[in-house]
Amino acid sequence: MKPWGAGYTSTTVRSIVSGVGVADVELGYDGKLYMADFGAGWSINNNASVQVAEAKDEALRERGAAVAKLVKTGLSKTEANEGRSAFGTCRSAGSPDGSVRTGEAIR
Numbered sequence: 001m002k003p004w005g006a007g008y009t010s011t012t013v014r015s016i017v018s019g020v021g022v023a024d025v026e027l028g029y030d031g032k033l034y035m036a037d038f039g040a041g042w043s044i045n046n047n048a049s050v051q052v053a054e055a056k057d058e059a060l061r062e063r064g065a066a067v068a069k070l071v072k073t074g075l076s077k078t079e080a081n082e083g084r085s086a087f088g089t090c091r092s093a094g095s096p097d098g099s100v101r102t103g104e105a106i107r
Helices: 058-073 086-093
Strands: 002-004 007-009 022-027 033-037 049-053
Touching: none
Parallel strands: none
Antiparallel strands: 002 007, 022 033, 033 049
């Protein structure tokens, strides 16, 4: 990864899935990668699906689940120790989820 404008771009290309006609990709707050598979061909069909990829590493899956729980409960509603908001606590702890560090998850 290297900085590119307001975001980042990859310096390497690696296939993580094959045999899927991916039309859109989203990274969920739970750390899972959600891919919309349009099925087969360009004609209307009933083969469309949502494919989900998740980390093999249990620690990474646990981090994703923790962020998903924070988002579900509402970061602004959760108070942490020392009177700081959950947002401040996650940010100071260096959450691996960029949407939590930047506050995007609560906007």
